[in-house]
Amino acid sequence: MSRTHAPxxxxxxxxxxxxxxxxxxxxxxxxxxxxxxxxxxDRPFRSLCKRLGAGYAVSEMVTSRPDLRDSLKTSRRLNHAxxxxxxxxxxxxxxxEMLSEAARYNIERGAQIIDINMGCPAKKVCNKWAGxxxxxDEALAQSIVEAVVKVALPQGVPVTLKMRxxxxxxxxxxxxxxxxxxxxxxxxxxxxxRTREQAYQGHAEYDxxxxxxQAVSVPVVANGDIDSPAxxxxxxxxxGADALMIGRAAQGRPWIFREIAHHLNTGEELPPPAxxxxxxxxxxxxxxxxxxxxxxxxxxxxxxxxxxxxxGLPEGEAFRQHMNRIEGTAxxxxxxxDFFSELAHHHPRWPKAVGAxxxxxxxxxx
Ligand SMILES: Cc1cc2nc3c(=O)[nH]c(=O)nc-3n(C[C@H](O)[C@H](O)[C@H](O)COP(=O)(O)O)c2cc1C
Numbered sequence: 025m026s027r028t029h030a031p032x033x034x035x036x037x038x039x040x041x042x043x044x045x046x047x048x049x050x051x052x053x054x055x056x057x058x059x060x061x062x063x064x065x066d067r068p069f070r071s072l073c074k075r076l077g078a079g080y081a082v083s084e085m086v087t088s089r090p091d092l093r094d095s096l097k098t099s100r101r102l103n104h105a106x107x108x109x110x111x112x113x114x115x116x117x118x119x120x121e122m123l124s125e126a127a128r129y130n131i132e133r134g135a136q137i138i139d140i141n142m143g144c145p146a147k148k149v150c151n152k153w154a155g156x157x158x159x160x161d162e163a164l165a166q167s168i169v170e171a172v173v174k175v176a177l178p179q180g181v182p183v184t185l186k187m188r189x190x191x192x193x194x195x196x197x198x199x200x201x202x203x204x205x206x207x208x209x210x211x212x213x214x215x216x217x218r219t220r221e222q223a224y225q226g227h228a229e230y231d232x233x234x235x236x237x238q239a240v241s242v243p244v245v246a247n248g249d250i251d252s253p254a255x256x257x258x259x260x261x262x263x264g265a266d267a268l269m270i271g272r273a274a275q276g277r278p279w280i281f282r283e284i285a286h287h288l289n290t291g292e293e294l295p296p297p298a299x300x301x302x303x304x305x306x307x308x309x310x311x312x313x314x315x316x317x318x319x320x321x322x323x324x325x326x327x328x329x330x331x332x333x334x335x336g337l338p339e340g341e342a343f344r345q346h347m348n349r350i351e352g353t354a355x356x357x358x359x360x361x362d363f364f365s366e367l368a369h370h371h372p373r374w375p376k377a378v379g380a381x382x383x384x385x386x387x388x389x390x
Contacts, residue, residue, distance in 0.1 A: 045079065045243060045267050047137055048182030048211050050110040054079035056256075056281045057214075057245060059271030060114045060139070060186070066100065067107055068312035069329070072305065073274055074108060077281030080267075082112045082139050082186075089122070090129075100316060104134050114186070116141035118158070120171035127172045131181050138176050140169060140210075142187040142201070159201060159220060160191045166204050173209040182211035186247075189232040192221040198232050199239045206240045213240060214269055217248035230262040237264050245269050251280075253287030260288075276332025278305070296374040303364030306333055307357055314353045323356050330360055337367065337375060 045055040058065060058073040060082040065073075070081035084101050092098055104111045113135040115126040127138045142158045142165060158165045173183045185205045190196035202213050215236050217228030228248025237244040246265035250256050251273035259268060274280050279297055286294045309329065314322035327348055334340035334347075343363050350356050 047080075047110065047184065047243070049180065050136065050182075052079040052110075054285055055245075055267035056284055057081065057267055057269040058274055058278075058281070059247060059269045060084050060141070061271050061275075064275060064328075065271075066313075066316065067103055067105070068309055068316055069278070071107060071312060072309045073278045073281060076279045076305070077283075077285050078270075078274075078278075079281075080110075080112070082114050082137075082184075084114065089117070090125070102130070102133055103316065110136040112137035112139055112184070114139040114141050115172070117168075118164075120164075120167040123168050124171040124175045127175045127181075127183075131176060131179055135181065137182050137184060137211075138172060139184045139186055139214075140172055142185060157191075157220065159187060159197060160195070162197065162201060162204070165201055166208065169205045169208045169210060177209055183209065184212040184214065185210045186214040186216070188216050188218055188220050189229065190219050192219050195219075196232055199235050202236045202240050202244075206242050210242060212243045212245065212266075214245035214247055216269075217246070230259055233263040233265060237266075243267060247271070250284075253284045253293060256284040257288060276329070276335055278309075296376050299364060299368035299371050299374050302333070302374050303361065303368065306330070306360060306364065310353070310357045310360065319353055322353050323351060326353075326356060330356075334363075338370070339363075339367075 045052045054077070056078055057080045058070060058078040062084045065081065065084050067083070070078075070083065074081055083104070102113075111134050113130045115123055115130065115138060117123045117126060123140070127135075130138060158168065169183070169185065176183045185202075187198060187201060189198045196219065198215055202215075205213060213236065215233045217230050217233050218224070218226065230246065230248075233244065233246045237246075243266035244263070245267040246259050246263040247269035250259055250268055250270050256268055256270075259265070268284070270280060270284075279302075283294050286292070306329075310326055313326050313329065316322075317325050330347060331344050334344045343359075347356065347359055347363075350359055
């Protein structure tokens, strides 16, 4: 497995090439990842982020419960039509047997990488002893990793792990879990720099991520609160991580990946994109989104993506309220077209008001 390089100091060496990255047999175009976010990082959003500079995308979590597999939600999540390789699917659950079965099921349906979720703090997940709750039971966590690796690796499918720094402030056991997972055969470890207890409160810390990076030799991905090119560079430097994962800051601003790539490459900042360009990206996203969700669900679920794009824009909130009452995909995309075309008259370049969006925990569904 090829490894990536720690960042060089920006003051003495302005150019920091974005690291390249390999997971198992898959060479990625760069080491900037879009985070799995349930209800957000669906196939259209993943494709959009990849077009705009993300080198890798992990799909939203898929339940390991066979009884839920035929639900419309799960079948949409399993839809990878037209997606660029590698297809990475995240699984979550509490039972090693069920998770290894989920891995097998997803591999049969095209998953090329299996990611185990030990990072999600959602009640719906944690009450069932899954997601980041698994970090409290290291033996169970280890059994799950071993069971999934046993199914996936012989089929040439790398297994990766996503976790937090620990269960609580006093129980930051990410390093121990990372070491065991590496010994069990995982190919990459992502660490969100918060404990489970923190949910999305406070700030991500990067010391634990650096400790994990120093403790294992598989690639480590740093995640948490990266919302600008400068922050990306700082997190790379603080952690020595092999790759960066960005979640909330890509909501409504999927071009953040190319901004970061450009900054790491050149030490300079890209100018904000043309407003008409952003309009066209959003309209393309909507076409793809409607094709996955259909007319009725498509209009409804597109509202949050449009809302994120509008955040902080002049007249954005008034338009968001108006747009939320529009029914019909044609009417919705026409309204978006007109709003952004008008905005472009006054702001030919994207007004730089968009930053990371705080998560609302109740939206973080499994
Ligand atoms: C709406 C939402 C849904 C999420 N769903 C998942 C998920 O399904 N699986 C997972 O591992 N993490 C999930 N996360 C956590 C993100 O992958 C990421 O670790 C977290 O948002 C921190 O990164 P950020 O500060 O760049 O957003 C979710 C986060 C949000 C905001």
